[in-house]
Amino acid sequence: MNDPIKLLFDEHDIITDATNTALELRKIIDKPEVYSEQVFQLISFFREYADKYHHHKEEEVLFPEMVKANELLESGVVQEMFENHEDFRELIREIEQLTKDNSLSNAQDKLEFYVNALIDHIAVENEEVFEIARTQFSEDELEKIYFRFLDIDLELGEKNKVALKERLAKIKSTLTA
Numbered sequence: 001m002n003d004p005i006k007l008l009f010d011e012h013d014i015i016t017d018a019t020n021t022a023l024e025l026r027k028i029i030d031k032p033e034v035y036s037e038q039v040f041q042l043i044s045f046f047r048e049y050a051d052k053y054h055h056h057k058e059e060e061v062l063f064p065e066m067v068k069a070n071e072l073l074e075s076g077v078v079q080e081m082f083e084n085h086e087d088f089r090e091l092i093r094e095i096e097q098l099t100k101d102n103s104l105s106n107a108q109d110k111l112e113f114y115v116n117a118l119i120d121h122i123a124v125e126n127e128e129v130f131e132i133a134r135t136q137f138s139e140d141e142l143e144k145i146y147f148r149f150l151d152i153d154l155e156l157g158e159k160n161k162v163a164l165k166e167r168l169a170k171i172k173s174t175l176t177a
């Protein structure tokens with residue numbers, strides 16, 4: 001079966017990989033130029049992969065469908081997830097600004113705050129939100145959601161999605177070099 005929830009779980013794995021990388025960046029904070037370059041690379045990974053490819057699947061497809069099936073969710077955990085996504089966008093803007101201002105220690109602190117919040121968010125989705133979704137929808141409905149997810153990837157570009165994963169691998173390789 002084409003499982004949209006598995007697709008989201010797989011994206012969470014990649015995003016979690018990026019959060020671990022973000023925590024490791026502190027190791028190179030004494031090399032400001034390298035550090036800044038890698039933070040900018042990670043920011044663009046989070047903006048593109050985590051936000052455009054992943055959060056938009058949740059915001060434009062999954063969450064609205066979940067609310068349609070159970071309107072009580074709108075003011076509950078689903079609303080919380082939407083608010084988290086907004087907070088993440090703001091945090092990324094702040095991390096970018098601190099890095100531009102060369103306030104690197106503050107940038108790293110903010111980056112760690114961001115990734116810890118993102119890790120918590122992913123845990124709530126994996127353990128709670130996606131479990132609700134699995135019980136709410138029939139196989140047919142899940143399949144429709146799956147194809148709408150694929151449309152989002154097609155629209156944003158599947159090659160670009162792969163390139164983003166490669167970019168993450170590249171950031172990791174500069175940390176072990």
Ligand SMILES: [Fe+2]
Binds near residue numbers: 058081085121125
């Ligand atoms: Fe989310």
Ligand SMILES: [Fe+2]
Binds near residue numbers: 008012054058122125
């Ligand atoms: Fe998610």
